[in-house]
Amino acid sequence: xxxxxxxxxxxxxxxxxxxxxxxxxxxxxxxxxxxxxxxxxxxxxxxxxxxxxxxxxxxxxxxxxxxxxxxxxxxxxxxxxxxxxxxxxxxxxxxxxxxxxxxxxxxxxxxxxxxxxxxxxxxxxxxxxxxxxxxxxxxxxxxxxxxxxxxxxxxxxxxxxxxxxxxxxxxxxxxxxxxxxxxxxxxxxxxxxxxxxxxxxxxxxxxxxxxxxxxxxxxxxxxxxxxxxxxxxxxxxxxxxxxxxxxxxxxxxxxxxxxxxxxxxxxxxxxxxxxxxxxxxxxxxxxxxxxxxxxxxxxxxxxxxxxxxxxxxxxxxxxxxxxxxxxxxxxxxxxxxxxxxxxxxxxxxxxxxxxxxxxxxxxxxxxxxxxxxxxxxxxxxxxxxxxxxxxxxxxxxxxxxxxxxxxxxxxxxxxxxxxxxxxxxxxxxxxxxxxxxxxxxxxxxxxxxxxxxxxxxxxxxxxxxxxxxxxxxxxxxxxxxxxxxxxxxxxxxxxxxxxxxxxxxxxxxxxxxxxxxxxxxxxxxxxxxxxxxxxxxxxxxxxxxxxxxxxxxxxxxxxxxxxxxxxxxxxxxxxxxxxxxxxxxxxxxxxxxxxxxxxxxxxxxxxxxxxxxxxxxxxxxxxxxxxxxxxxxxxxxxxxxxxxxxxxxxxxxxxxxxxxxxxxxxxxxxxxxxxxxxxxxxxxxxxxxxxxxxxxxxxxxxxxxxxxxx
Amino acid sequence: xxxxxxxxxxxxxxxxxxxxxxxxxxxxxxxxxxxxxxxxxxxxxxxxxxxxxxxxxxxxxxxxxxxxxxxxxxxxxxxxxxxxxxxxxxxxxxxxxxxxxxxxxxxxxxxxxxxxxxxxxxxxxxxxxxxxxxxxxxxxxxxxxxxxxxxxxxxxxxxxxxxxxx
Numbered sequence: 001x002x003x004x005x006x007x008x009x010x011x012x013x014x015x016x017x018x019x020x021x022x023x024x025x026x027x028x029x030x031x032x033x034x035x036x037x038x039x040x041x042x043x044x045x046x047x048x049x050x051x052x053x054x055x056x057x058x059x060x061x062x063x064x065x066x067x068x069x070x071x072x073x074x075x076x077x078x079x080x081x082x083x084x085x086x087x088x089x090x091x092x093x094x095x096x097x098x099x100x101x102x103x104x105x106x107x108x109x110x111x112x113x114x115x116x117x118x119x120x121x122x123x124x125x126x127x128x129x130x131x132x133x134x135x136x137x138x139x140x141x142x143x144x145x146x147x148x149x150x151x152x153x154x155x156x157x158x159x160x161x162x163x164x165x166x167x168x169x170x171x172x173x174x175x176x177x178x179x180x181x182x183x184x185x186x187x188x189x190x191x192x193x194x195x196x197x198x199x200x201x202x203x204x205x206x207x208x209x210x211x212x213x214x215x216x217x218x219x220x221x222x223x224x225x226x227x228x229x230x231x232x233x234x235x236x237x238x239x240x241x242x243x244x245x246x247x248x249x250x251x252x253x254x255x256x257x258x259x260x261x262x263x264x265x266x267x268x269x270x271x272x273x274x275x276x277x278x279x280x281x282x283x284x285x286x287x288x289x290x291x292x293x294x295x296x297x298x299x300x301x302x303x304x305x306x307x308x309x310x311x312x313x314x315x316x317x318x319x320x321x322x323x324x325x326x327x328x329x330x331x332x333x334x335x336x337x338x339x340x341x342x343x344x345x346x347x348x349x350x351x352x353x354x355x356x357x358x359x360x361x362x363x364x365x366x367x368x369x370x371x372x373x374x375x376x377x378x379x380x381x382x383x384x385x386x387x388x389x390x391x392x393x394x395x396x397x398x399x400x401x402x403x404x405x406x407x408x409x410x411x412x413x414x415x416x417x418x419x420x421x422x423x424x425x426x427x428x429x430x431x432x433x434x435x436x437x438x439x440x441x442x443x444x445x446x447x448x449x450x451x452x453x454x455x456x457x458x459x460x461x462x463x464x465x466x467x468x469x470x471x472x473x474x475x476x477x478x479x480x481x482x483x484x485x486x487x488x489x490x491x492x493x494x495x496x497x498x499x500x501x502x503x504x505x506x507x508x509x510x511x512x513x514x515x516x517x518x519x520x521x522x523x524x525x526x527x528x529x530x531x532x533x534x535x536x537x538x539x540x541x542x543x544x545x546x547x548x549x550x551x552x553x554x555x556x557x558x559x560x561x562x563x564x565x566x567x568x569x570x571x572x573x574x575x576x577x578x579x580x581x582x583x584x585x586x587x588x589x590x591x592x593x594x595x596x597x598x599x600x601x602x603x604x605x606x607x608x609x610x611x612x613x614x615x616x617x618x619x620x621x622x623x624x625x626x627x628x629x630x631x632x633x634x635x636x637x638x639x640x641x642x643x644x645x646x647x648x649x650x651x652x653x654x655x656x657x658x659x660x661x662x663x664x665x666x667x668x669x670x671x672x673x674x675x676x677x678x679x680x681x682x683x684x685x686x687x688x689x690x691x692x693x694x695x696x697x698x699x700x701x702x703x704x705x706x707x708x709x710x
Numbered sequence: 711x712x713x714x715x716x717x718x719x720x721x722x723x724x725x726x727x728x729x730x731x732x733x734x735x736x737x738x739x740x741x742x743x744x745x746x747x748x749x750x751x752x753x754x755x756x757x758x759x760x761x762x763x764x765x766x767x768x769x770x771x772x773x774x775x776x777x778x779x780x781x782x783x784x785x786x787x788x789x790x791x792x793x794x795x796x797x798x799x800x801x802x803x804x805x806x807x808x809x810x811x812x813x814x815x816x817x818x819x820x821x822x823x824x825x826x827x828x829x830x831x832x833x834x835x836x837x838x839x840x841x842x843x844x845x846x847x848x849x850x851x852x853x854x855x856x857x858x859x860x861x862x863x864x865x866x867x868x869x870x871x872x873x874x875x876x
Contacts, residue, residue, distance in 0.1 A: 339772075583759075584756070669775055672777045672806070672808075673805055673806050674808050674861060675761065675768065678765070679760060679761060681759065681761070687775060689770055693770055694770065695775060696756070
């Protein structure tokens with residue numbers, strides 16, 4: 001496949017759009033399947049997606065994709081036109097999803113710069129067989145339509161400039177003088193089937209830019225308004241330009257552009273361009289014209305009486321996110337620069353000489369500067385963070401496929417998918433999630449009969465939830481299946497010699513954790529989905545890479561809960577800055593329950609000389625930070641400093657510090673390599689830069705609570 | 711002084727025999743110039759608990775967080791308060807970036823190969839573990855440091871136990 005340089009931006013757009021279309025398509029199918037059938041809206045939507053994919057793939061010369069998309073399109077065309085009753089929806093969905101997978105794989109290949117060489121023959125055969133069956137069952141589709149479509153498909157672009165619509169009254173003005181700097185007006189009508197008219201138009205203008213002195217075009221916002229595509233489709237694309245190149249050459253240029261169906265070409269007088277010159281901004285955008293109903297472009301929302309776990313609106317927003325890919329190193333650099341900017345800004349505005357300036361304007365400006373730098377910092381920080389929704393929504397597909405194959409009914413509920421996680425981490429949790437969910441459906445959720453016998457809901461429920469807890473993100477996968485069988489796990493572990501410590505010493509959690517070991521499977525039969533003992537160890541492996549942990553809880557007949565705890569290596573944490581001696585520390589705000597200054601009478605020593613404080617009848621251990629970290633010149637009198645009660649994993653401890661400095665959002669930075677390689681400091685999660693440029697150490701509360709709690 | 715040294719750091723070619731020398735307790739040491747990324751004055755730093763005394767803390771160099779190592783303490787010499795001559799030499803070895811606090815930087819010296827004596831036979835003081843070779847300049851000698859060893863943590867555990875007044 002030849003891929004010349006010019007095509008690169010097109011390629012990018014193609015890959016981006018196709019991927020997006022496929023994702024939306026998948027969601028529509030899964031959604032409609034949940035609703036128990038395709039609504040006419042769904043059908044035309046699927047048709048439209050496939051049509052778009054077909055069109056753009058054909059344009060980019062990816063024949064394989066085009067062919068597959070074409071047959072799918074045919075099927076949906078048939079469904080749309082014939083509205084067959086009693087159609088086997090699930091068979092259709094299966095087929096379409098298979099095609100989606102195929103196209104996805106091909107697009108992936110293209111994105112990886114290898115050839116899209118997947119062989120669609122088998123798939124197409126399957127599709128054709130299916131279509132034939134449909135035709136047989138539901139009566140012959142009007143062949144006429146079919147042929148017409150075919151014709152359209154292979155329409156050969158031709159110039160129809162000779163028979164211009166005569167309604168264009170200005171046509172008469174065409175003058176033959178090809179003097180220096182002649183102006184032209186061109187209306188381009190693209191081939192009906194070519195798709196992405198706005199992009200083509202943009203390419204056209206772009207290609208023209210070299211040859212002309214001035215160029216204006218209508219609609220003006222083709223580059224960033226995809227709606228213009230349909231406008232161009234209907235009304236054509238108008239270009240006004242001035243050039244020194246001869247009429248023939250210009251015309252030849254236009255005639256060489258592919259997919260142009262009609263070309264209206266005429267010379268105009270220079271002053272006609274004045275309108276654009278004077279008010280280029282006001283060149284009418286298509287927003288001024290009546291637009292096709294916006295809803296057309298959105299996945300249809302589903303009727304209210306069905307189980308839809310995700311808000312369809314939310315799906316739209318995730319699916320239509322505009323993406324660019326940026327090297328993460330660049331973002332790190334950007335972040336450092338912004339950090340510098342912040343520091344410099346405060347150095348400038350807090351400089352005593354500057355503070356003495358008695359000018360209201362100056363102070364206004366410096367406040368503005370401060371505001372902007374803070375906003376800039378927030379923005380940069382948030383860039384690296386990606387919501388989990390895309391990863392979560394993908395799980396719908398897995399659940400659907402599994403349910404089909406295993407003939408079970410499982411409902412997946414998603415919560416907190418807007419939780420943001422560092423980009424790197426997202427890449428590491430997609431696989432673990434998939435394996436856990438597969439396991440939950442295959443091993444956890446019982447068969448329908450068994451569930452009913454146990455008095456449970458017929459459909460199994462899996463809850464996938466993400467939330468921020470302290471300096472971690474928790475992803476909880478909870479099913480209401482049969483739970484883990486401790487005895488079976490232990491027995492299996494004994495057989496495979498996987499026990500790491502005496503059985504008597506193992507807590508339930510320790511036992512459950514065994515299922516995460518490689519080669520561990522209590523399932524006797526290996527199924528397509530699980531049972532080979534690979535999978536769950538991927539969970540541990542991937543989480544180890546991002547420094548996360550896995551907790552497994554289970555209750556027989558009530559289900560299993562697997563909790564992935566992921567630290568935020570680079571994340572924004574709402575923190576409370578505290579001071580101990582000269583040092584400053586930051587405690588994640590979510591761990592703090594309260595802070596107070598104790599009375600002398602409430603403080604006491606236990607027999608082991610551990611300090612305790614009594615609050616509302618409860619005793620809590622005290623951790624003196626200055627003692628623990630040997631910080632000099634710190635407050636030692638409990639009644640003069642402040643106690644901060646922190647809680648993590650149900651352990652509570654009171655941290656003693658000199659004073660609270662205030663609450664702030666901070667970026668967690670890892671401690672330098674050199675420090676980390678030297679020693680793992682208990683109770684420190686990282687560090688952060690304070691706005692004044694100094695460094696504060698971020699506390700790891702779970703490390704601290706372990707210190708004093710028995 | 712600093713400006714001159716930095717200017718001398720500029721030429722990239724033939725850094726082989728070039729060493730940045732600094733003074734430490736009336737002795738002169740050298741670090742290979744390829745490791746040196748910059749020389750700065752002492753910036754405010756943050757102490758980090760539980761580290762050996764020679765790691766004074768971490769500081770913020772334009773958004774990068776860099777540990778600060780006091781070379782006197784590293785070589786188990788007497789600690790002195792920092793003054794205006796004290797400098798931080800920021801070195802980058804592998805993926806570690808560390809700031810070294812020295813009494814003062816002196817100059818960049820280009821040694822002939824013959825003037826560098828490998829594997830010096832020295833008494834086994836702490837500082838000498840890190841000396842790779844000796845460079846001769848006239849009558850004076852400069853102790854050339856082995857930066858890899860300087861940042862390795864093999865003997866850290868011993869030193870952590872001897873944490874003294876920092």
